[in-house]
Amino acid sequence: MNGLKKAFVGALAQALEQDAASLEASIVRPPDSKLGAFAFPCFSLAKALRKGPPQIAADIAAKVVAPEGTSVVAAGPYLNLVLKPCVLARMAVTSSLSLDPTGSVTESGKGRTVLVDYSSPNAGKELVYHHIRSTVIGAALCRLYGAAGWKVVAVNHLGDWGTQFGKLILMWLREHGMDQEKSLVDLGSVTLSDLNRMYVGFKPAAAEDPTLEEDARLWFARLEAKEAFARTCWERFIEVSKTELNKVYVRFGARFDHFLGESFYEDKLDATIARIAKAGILEESEGAQVVHVGENIPPCLIRKRDGATLYATRDLAAAIWRHEHFGCDRALYVVDAGQSLHFKQVFAVLERMQEPSAKACIHVPFGLVLGKGEDGNWSKVSTRSGTGSPLPAVMDMAAVEIGKTIRALALQKESDLTDSDIESLSESIGVGALVFNELKNKRLVDTKFDLEAILSFSGDTGPYIQYAHVRLSSILRKATKPLNPAKARWELLCEPETDAVLACLSQFGERIDQAVEANEPSLLSQYALELAEKVHSFTHHHRVLDVDATPERLLLVEAARRTLSRVLTILGLEAVERM
RNA sequence: GCGCCCGUAGCUCAGUUGGAUAGAGCAACGGAUUUCUAAUCCGUCGGUCGUGGGUUCGAGCCCCGCCGGGCGUGCCA
Numbered sequence: 278m279n280g281l282k283k284a285f286v287g288a289l290a291q292a293l294e295q296d297a298a299s300l301e302a303s304i305v306r307p308p309d310s311k312l313g314a315f316a317f318p319c320f321s322l323a324k325a326l327r328k329g330p331p332q333i334a335a336d337i338a339a340k341v342v343a344p345e346g347t348s349v350v351a352a353g354p355y356l357n358l359v360l361k362p363c364v365l366a367r368m369a370v371t372s373s374l375s376l377d378p379t380g381s382v383t384e385s386g387k388g389r390t391v392l393v394d395y396s397s398p399n400a401g402k403e404l405v406y407h408h409i410r411s412t413v414i415g416a417a418l419c420r421l422y423g424a425a426g427w428k429v430v431a432v433n434h435l436g437d438w439g440t441q442f443g444k445l446i447l448m449w450l451r452e453h454g455m456d457q458e459k460s461l462v463d464l465g466s467v468t469l470s471d472l473n474r475m476y477v478g479f480k481p482a483a484a485e486d487p488t489l490e491e492d493a494r495l496w497f498a499r500l501e502a503k504e505a506f507a508r509t510c511w512e513r514f515i516e517v518s519k520t521e522l523n524k525v526y527v528r529f530g531a532r533f534d535h536f537l538g539e540s541f542y543e544d545k546l547d548a549t550i551a552r553i554a555k556a557g558i559l560e561e562s563e564g565a566q567v568v569h570v571g572e573n574i575p576p577c578l579i580r581k582r583d584g585a586t587l588y589a590t591r592d593l594a595a596a597i598w599r600h601e602h603f604g605c606d607r608a609l610y611v612v613d614a615g616q617s618l619h620f621k622q623v624f625a626v627l628e629r630m631q632e633p634s635a636k637a638c639i640h641v642p643f644g645l646v647l648g649k650g651e652d653g654n655w656s657k658v659s660t661r662s663g664t665g666s667p668l669p670a671v672m673d674m675a676a677v678e679i680g681k682t683i684r685a686l687a688l689q690k691e692s693d694l695t696d697s698d699i700e701s702l703s704e705s706i707g708v709g710a711l712v713f714n715e716l717k718n719k720r721l722v723d724t725k726f727d728l729e730a731i732l733s734f735s736g737d738t739g740p741y742i743q744y745a746h747v748r749l750s751s752i753l754r755k756a757t758k759p760l761n762p763a764k765a766r767w768e769l770l771c772e773p774e775t776d777a778v779l780a781c782l783s784q785f786g787e788r789i790d791q792a793v794e795a796n797e798p799s800l801l802s803q804y805a806l807e808l809a810e811k812v813h814s815f816t817h818h819h820r821v822l823d824v825d826a827t828p829e830r831l832l833l834v835e836a837a838r839r840t841l842s843r844v845l846t847i848l849g850l851e852a853v854e855r856m
Numbered sequence: 857g858c859g860c861c862c863g864u865a866g867c868u869c870a871g872u873u874g875g876a877u878a879g880a881g882c883a884a885c886g887g888a889u890u891u892c893u894a895a896u897c898c899g900u901c902g903g904u905c906g907u908g909g910g911u912u913c914g915a916g917c918c919c920c921g922c923c924g925g926g927c928g929u930g931c932c933a
Contacts, residue, residue, distance in 0.1 A: 308876060318875055320913060330913080353876065399933080436933070539933090565931055573859065574929090581931045588933050615927055617860060644861080645927080657926095686895065718869060721861065723926080725868070734895040736881050737869080744895055752892050784872090791872070803870065806880080817888095817897045834892095856895080 279786075281368075284344035285315050285358045292341040293322075310780030311773070313350070313357030314365065320354060330354030362776065363767035366833075369782040370770075371762055373836035376843055383786045386427030386793065392603055392637075393419050393429060395611035396531065399436035400518035400538065401445055403473045404525055404668040406726065407646040413715045413849060414643055415611040416531035417798040420847045425793045430603050434595065435538035437515050441476065443497025446510045447489065448475035448482070457506050464513045469521040472514055501543075525669055528708055530849050542594040546586050549594040550579060556630045570625035577622035592623045600634035607637050609796060614642035614721060641796045644723040655725055671728075675707035678732050679740075683856060694855065702856055706740055707732070709850035713739030716848055717802045737806055739850055745809035746845060748816050749838035750854035755822060756831050769826040770833055774815045778833060781808050782840055789847075798848065805844045812837050 282304060290297035300317070307316045319330040319337070326333055334351035341356075343349045346364035350357050360368075376382065395415020398408050419429050449467070452475070453460035483489040500507040519536065526532070550566075553559045558568050564582035577589050599608065610620060620640035627635035647655040648665070680703035687694045694702070714731045715724055734740045770779065784804070792800040815837075821830040842852035 305875070306872065308872095308879095312876080316876085320875075323913065355876065439933075441933095563930075567930075575859095576930065578931055583931085585931085587931070591933095613927095614861065616933090618928060619933090621860090642861085682895085686893090690893070690895095692893080722869075723862090727868085730868080730882075733882085738881090740895075741881095744893080748893060748896085755892055788872085795873090799870090800872085803872095803880095806870090810880085813896055814898090816892080817894080820891065822892050856893080 281344070281347070281358070281360070282315055285317075285347075285349075288341050288344055288349065289317055289337070289356070292337050306784075307355070307357060310777060312352060312355075313359040314347075314780075314783070315358040317356040317358075318354060319356065362771045365776070365779050365783065366767040366770040366829075367765070369779040370765075370767075370832050370836040373782050373785070373840050374760075374762060374832070376839050378839070378843065378846075381426040382424045382789050382843065384426040385790045386422060386425040389426075389606040390428040390430065390604065391422045392432060392599055392605040392608040393422070393611065394432045394434050394609065395419075396522075396526075396533075397434040397436065397612070398522070399441070400515050401437075401441060401472045402476055402518075403469055404522070406666050406668050406671050408668055409711065410613070410643050410646060410715055410724070411611050412526070412529055412531055413712050414641070414720060414798060415609075416529060417716055417801075417847065417849050418609060418611065418641070418796060419532065420849070421789065421792055421798060421801065424789050424843075424847050427793075430535070430605065431533045432599070433533045433536045433538075435515075435519075435536055437518075437538035438540040438543060440494055440497045442500060442511050442514065443493040443495070444479045445472060445475055445514055446496045446500070446507055447493045448479055449510060451482075461506070461509065464510065467513060467517055469517055472517065525672075528672060528704070529712065537595070537599075539591050542591050542598065545594045545598060546590055549590065549597060550586075552597070553579060553593070553626070553630060558626075558629045568626045568629065570622050570629065574618065574621060574625075577626050579626075589619065589623050589626070592619075593626060596623065596627055596634045596638060597632060600632070600637065605637055607639060608634065609639050609641045611641045611643070614644055616640075617642055639796065641720070643720040646726055647723050648726045655723075672708055672711065675711050675728070675732060676703045677707075678728070679703045679707040679710065682732075682734065692855075698855070702853055705851040705853050706743060706856060709743060709845075710739040712849045713742070713802065716798045717806070719799050720797060740856075742805050742809040742841070742845065743850060743853055744856060745812040745816075746838060746841045746852050747854060747856045749812060749834050749841065752816070752821050752834050753831070753838065754854075756827075758828060758831065760832055760835055761828065762832060765829050765832055766826075767829065769829045772819060774811070774818045775830075775833060777811045778808075778815050778837055781811050782836055785840055785844075801844060802848060805841070805848060808837070808841055808844065812841065 286297050286301045286304060289300055303318060303321065305316050305318065307313050319333040322333050323330050331351070331354050334354055334356050337356055338349055338351040341349045346361050348359050350359055393415055395418070396408070396412040398404055419431050422429050450457065450460055453463065479489070479493070496507055500511055550559070553568060559566055559579060560569060562576060565578055566580040567576035567578050569576045578587050579590050580586055596608065599605070612620070617640060624635060624638045627638065645657055647657060650656045680699060683694070683699050683702055683706070687699065710732050717737055718724065730736070731738065732740070734744065788801060788804045792798060819830065821827060821834055824830070845852040
């Protein structure tokens with residue numbers, strides 16, 4: 278497709294006697310694929326040629342030598358490159374059929390490395406529904422970059438350090454009558470919900486007995502001093518947390534190359550601060566040590582008055598360490614938009630330190646998860662609306678609801694899906710629906726948690742797209758003739774609905790690249806919806822099996838199925854074959 | 857106060873980096889099923905793109921002001 282664009286530009290350049298490079302930037306996609314594959318707007322030439330744009334378009338159309346298999350037609354002020362139907366069909370189908378199911382789709386990122394910091398929850402607590410955002414967006418970005426040929430390093434910056442672990446150790450001891458021996462014995466069977474209970478229970482307990490706050494600080498100090506008991510408890514708490522986290526990550530298809538939590542950077546903080554000082558930008562302000570980063574933003578706090586380090590200090594140490602070890606061209610921080618100021622400060626400090634990592638760092642912000650309140654208005658997390666519920670519980674609920682729907686429809690259609698089929702499909706479709714809901718809109722738009730709408734089989738939903746893939750798979754299952762692109766009569770793929778699918782398929786690569794450049798998975802989600810719509814329309818209007826055009830239509834069906842499957846996989850939905 | 861984000865159909869949102877007649881889904885209404893999964897498709901209804909200026913051959917998109925909403929703002933993460 279790219280070669281075609283170049284040929285178009287080349288032909289125009291020759292007709293206009295102009296430089297090709299300057300023309301290429303102004304080439305656009307027509308709003309409707311029926312108009313052509315590419316278009317050149319003639320407005321900018323009006324002044325120089327002292328003619329109206331439509332006249333210019335007509336003049337060039339008369340003069341230009343169209344590339345083989347195409348025609349260049351004037352349409353008002355535009356020059357459109359129209360492909361002969363068989364050319365578009367051959368190009369779109371053959372390139373889709375050559376898609377590697379797991380390899381890259383484009384090569385735009387070849388030789389470059391991206392680090393993606395995502396999910397990064399606090400350890401010792403259960404995941405709450407809103408944690409879905411960073412997890413799902415980050416995982417999609419990892420696969421998206423991979424599809425564009427990048428080397429991807431996925432990192433989970435786990436919140437595994439701080440006074441909250443002093444609190445947990447203390448609460449654990451209290452639950453065992455302050456008997457260390459006894460509490461160590463029980464440590465093997467501690468669960469994440471135990472940790473969560475203790476975490477939540479600390480606040481009321483401390484309200485009753487204020488000395489607990491000081492005790493918790495003490496226990497954290499012992500942990501920092503690597504005291505054996507504290508250390509053993511902490512290690513076990515982290516292990517339990519990771520085990521539970523991984524269960525969720527598996528369900529989302531989220532993958533990490535490294536768990537490098539905050540504790541990992543603890544012994545690197547002094548060196549980091551020394552480096553900041555050496556750069557001559559560390560200043561004393563109101564007893565704290567800060568770095569000034571600009572007129573309109575507050576300074577970045579590096580060390581508190583009491584000497585303790587802060588969130589920003591750890592992020593600086595992490596940015597520097599990661600850059601030295603992974604050498605990435607881009608480092609994405611998939612973190613909610615509420616932390617924009619924090620990252621602005623941290624990146625500015627890196628800039629002032631003249632760290633090479635400064636240029637690589639990109640904050641990829643996203644909006645909130647809103648739930649419907651009792652008043653019917655959308656508002657921030659609440660347990661009642663479901664947005665404050667534990668994430669695994671919501672995932673289970675989604676799977677159960679989808680299971681009911683599939684079971685009812687399977688009965689109605691007398692399908693031969695077994696119970697275990699339905700169980701595994703419910704998981705794929707239920708979780709897929711949640712994933713798609715998080716990815717379908719621009720990251721910065723707040724997502725609305727409306728389970729009924731999310732799980733609907735009609736509308737802009739995950740199930741709608743998965744169903745398109747199911748219909749294609751179903752046709753291919755019943756096909757008996759082998760696919761043979763070499764003998765295809767491409768001119769038979771000529772109906773409007775067929776053409777729409779072909780045009781959509783031909784855009785796959787550029788959509789991937791656009792999504793990567795904008796760090797915006799929703800660009801691919803929107804593409805998935807477009808493709809699914811066109812597939813549904815095609816399969817509805819045209820019969821594939823047992824007709825004259827069967828060999829060609831089967832090729833189209835397989836091309837569309839492969840592309841749709843790849844898109845679903847990148848987004849994090851399973852391309853199921855039945856439902 | 858200051859900073860950032862958002863404002864497009866009754867509701868939820870797209871709008872391909874400034875180009876062709878502003879598009880989908882949901883809801884409502886009307887159609888299509890002897891046919892490969894109709895969980896679908898086709899149609900109708902629905903818009904002063906928050907508002908007032910500016911730049912441009914051309915603005916939903918860029919610049920400035922205002923209105924409305926959200927988030928964040930020095931010792932939490």
